[in-house]
Amino acid sequence: MSAGGRSSQLLALVAIFFSSYIVGIYSAARASSLTLAPLSKANESLILANDTLLAEDGNSSSRHPRWFPFYTIGRFSNDICVGNNLLLGTCVINGECTDNSGVAAGSCSSITAQAICCIYQRTCGASTSYNNTYFYNSNYPAPYGGGGRCSIVVTPPDSSICQLRVDFLSLSLAPPSGDGFCSTDALTITGGASQVPSICGENAGQHVYVDFNGVSPITISVATSGSYTFNRNWQFQIRMLACTSATLAPAGCLQYYMPSSGTLANFNYNSAAASALNSIGVQGTRQLANTKYGICIRKAAGMCSITYSQVGSDTYSFTLTNDVGAVDPTLLATSSVQSQECTTDYIIIPSPTQGGVAMPSDRFCGLGLVSTTTSAKPFVVYTVTDGNEDMDISNRGFYLSYSQNACPIL
Template sequence: MFELLLAVIFAAATITSGQISIQGHTLGDDTINDISPHAAVSERQGKFFPLFSVVRFANSQCTGTNNFNGTCFTRRECTNYAGTASGTCANGLGVCCVFTRTCGTSTSANNTYFINPGYPATYAGGDRCTITVNRCHSKICQLRLDFLDFSLAQPNSSGVCDLDFLLVSGGASTVPRLCGENTNQHVYVDFNGATPITISIDTNTNFAFDRRWNIRIQQIECDSPCRAPNGCLQYYKGVSDTVTSFNYGTTVNTRAPLIGTRQMANLNYGVCVRMALGYCSIQWSQSDTLSFTVSGDTGSLDTTVIGRKIKFIFTIDIIISELNFSYRAIHFLGTDLAAVTGTDCTKDFVIIPNPSINGTAENVDRFCGNGLVTKTSSLKPFVLYVVTDGDEIGEIQNRGFILDYTQIACAV
């Protein structure tokens, strides 16, 4: 709580020759020092004027005129913390203080926005761009990073982020190296005691690309219901929602349009869902027939939506081959015929613990290939695991996944 002392003062005023003088008291922008209601009156006409009150307001979250989240502070406090006043809060008594930082800076303020130089303009690239995040107080245990805008160079043909990538270091939990298109994604990272967390973005100026990023950094208290459980890189809280793999997209990898993949290598993380009150199980399903392509040569199944195939039509045999590809694309992709399960999933896969189909338990929990049959799991907590290996060569045109989840109410 911060006190705003309004321009109304308890003071001992001396009236002499029609003038009022305040004895030994100073008035700042936000505070008043050494004012006593018992100051002596030097003339018989002197009187006390009870003219001030104390107004208190919390440093709560607010929304600035630029639609960024900020914290409600007095104007002086906002300036002292190197923030920017963006509208008012607390019924006009405070300002909505927004914190934006770019390369080579640090912050201890909640709701800090880490942006590329010149944002919202794009960035040609340069040296490593870092921000150091310190806890705003000792009861902070976790950060949530929201990628409000995130566009870096695509991974190479092996799925490795080698030109541009985001790194998070200093925390007690691991965030994988990320690149490509990840707008609207989020990750959680735990503090390791009081050790600061460093967020870095490396870019390669030798590769022409219109990069941009705007990452909101939220600090989460140890006892907050918004804190993600241990082992959860991502955390969803709705009864239903959509989960998208990193760098998912419907266009080809521009760095390797014929043989590359949008799926990133070396991933191993958990996507957790908070169990809603009165709900006992969760159902996972692909969002559409093209939204689960995590292993195998997807390009040979779909020659129109996912990838581009070079067409050499010289003979009738090749024409028939082209027709066969089209048939497979229509009838296999996104169905149980394209789904792979169990021990056949050794490189890239998702894990749905203790799954069942229409009430019948399955004896496998690994799923890959180019289709996912809808699964239900009652194991708590609700979690989806995502694993990819270190080399995506041969996994042509894989995009990753978009999965919908829906929590199912407990039986009465």
Template sequence: MRYFFHFICFCIIHTLCLLFVIKMFISEFLPAVIPVFGVGLVRFVNGLCTGYGNLAGTCYTRRQCRNANGVASTGCARSIGVCCVITRTCGQSSQINNTYFVSPGFPTAYSGAGVCTFTIQKIDADVCQVRIDFLTLRLAQPNTSGSCITDALVITGGASTVPILCGENSGQHMYVDFNGNTNIVISIGTTGAIGRAWNIKVTQINCNCPTKAPSGCLQYFNRTTGTVTSFNYGLAATQGGTRQLANQNYGVCIAMIRGYCGITWSQTNTLSFGVSGDTYTAIGDNSVGTITAEMFGVNCLTDFIVIPSPVLTNPSFNTDRFCGNGFATVTSNSKPFVLTVVTDANELNDMGNVGFSLNYAQTRCPVITTT
């Protein structure tokens, strides 16, 4: 009886070891859909997964991940596959979704000079758009006229013109439509031995995906409340200079949520709106953030935001253009919900401008009662 028990234990251990070897063989060498012993199929989708550092990855076999020059981290598909995180740096390209474009040596600051390019290749014909998330984007600040002359991020190849960026833009995002099958290229030019760093996530979006941004929307938000900030927004503008970037002209769109009919825009705080004029003077005389420092209508010719058909507390403010160093809360029932940002080519006369940070809140549709 004792020998029989030992034999059974040996068989169980041998079987478990064999199954483990088979699983490792599957993960290492075979594709995601494979026959096993000619009887059944082991299947798993090359879908989204979470890898090391909570980075988004793709569920691959180990061999697929190695061929993609990715980093295998946590297991996926019941540990048959691995969550493969794809990172690329200067001079490289990717045709894989959820790719991260990082500065050389990231997260260590990069002080090199030159042009670093990354090419986004469309996965297939069903893809229409990319979302570009600046998880980290720290570049040199613009000069006193708001131009990006020391560092500059330029995106080309898309279906529309994308504004040039520099400064601090961590947490910002963009949507860029593909122009047919043309590759989209992100180029970051750097000069001077200063510390900068970037980690940019690129997500390709299917043409029929509900999260796809409408055409003409550089930024897109899909919640009932949130905060929109201009690129390089910051409360600490360089003395004698500006954080506001020149030559900006883009649309910020808010998805219309069912049951909501309007949208209200308001300052994040009293210092969160400075898009034209001398912000330092407004701070000095305590008018910053008040209607005294607000400008609108025909007074906004160079740098301004546009909110279509706003409803204002004061009927004399019947305009859709706003600038200056203060912003009065407005509500718009115009659809779709869009905020347009415009700056001219020269910010020299706009001392200390920080850009803007505005809260938005969608307002519910009125309840219609019948009698």
């Protein structure tokens, strides 16, 4: 045999030995219940092809499985996938999903049948370092009876993760008091570098962004009162954003909307009035007390300004201050009840114009908002509420539509 032939044989034997050695280590680790570092953190998973287990001869009770000695090793990316339950998951090997208490929801790769879309679902007392984790109340979608605190701790896998986005797919808690305080139930998000107000009431479809404080964990907690009967439920989608992500929310933005047009609202907004009375015994507010945060909209390409308007189908879509019941309903949402002398509850639209005329202030309150346009960047609406709602009777807050406007052709 030629020297070249012997070299080829030697290389082939080395390759077979190396493959069998690696597979043997992996198999032994799993058999002895050792904890392996999730390969998904390196953004790839190991695939063991032709992984048929053969039992040794002898009594079945003493059989020890061994790996068939010929394998191929490949890799696939741990991409986001859509499971057959329509939830977002991560593409991993089946064993990794099982080891990390995930739920297999269909295949996700054409490379191997072992690759499955893994959905990470957690409830009270859990922790996670996995992207696209879903956090539910116990027995969801059945209501949560209330009483005590239900929490999840979210820890970034490493310093490459900078931000957390929490989508409230469902969130129904006891309403605030007539003065806007979450004194019965409250969602709190703590441990991050961003301040998140206490949230209660009806908030399905809302979301928040929270900056991580280095690699310190963020705790999402729902506290409820067992003495108050209410059909509570929640389902949160928790997503981690890399520091290099194009979808990071800008600094100061608790909420961040990507579409060039849409709607935005304060927490617990609803066109129906609150049933609770405030501290002076009159119908209270739906607005949450003591909030101060920014709602941002990503500027689309070729757009130079943005216009905010009340949602036309809802007469109460801008009722921030004063007594709603004391005003002729036909005047609501008009300039006659719009105010810019705002010191308690208000929104801020930087450099605003109405009908092409610059406004004297960037603050808006009262019981109406005329369509308002701004070219100031970034596109942001700031919302501010205080803790005194004595004279703000039956207010709902704000529910606005927004639409970006194309740059003029010069």
